Amino acid sequence: MKKILIISAIAFLTACTAAVKMTANPAESDVERGSKLFPALTLNALNEGKLAYESNCGKCHGLFSPAKFNEAKWRKEVPPMAKKAKINANTQNLILQYVVTMNGAVVK
Numbered sequence: 001m002k003k004i005l006i007i008s009a010i011a012f013l014t015a016c017t018a019a020v021k022m023t024a025n026p027a028e029s030d031v032e033r034g035s036k037l038f039p040a041l042t043l044n045a046l047n048e049g050k051l052a053y054e055s056n057c058g059k060c061h062g063l064f065s066p067a068k069f070n071e072a073k074w075r076k077e078v079p080p081m082a083k084k085a086k087i088n089a090n091t092q093n094l095i096l097q098y099v100v101t102m103n104g105a106v107v108k
Contacts, residue, residue, distance in 0.1 A: 036100030049098025066102035074099045
């Protein structure tokens, strides 16, 4: 029984670590790309969005890589999830800016 608990704990921690690694750290090149959709975008805002995404969205389900969904899908999914999680509009916007920008699908 003890072995099963240890193995389960290791598997859980590995899964949590993998989920966090799927979220990319923003760079200035991401700000340049994302500012085409979000003109006032800053590196600080992207980093805040990343932190908000990791700390809020992973509570109810695993974190998805921003590349998993296109812009339209993120814009459709984030608002109802934010409402469920009782995330305020500013934080919702930061999360949306992060996932849309970091999905790499922003048109240049």
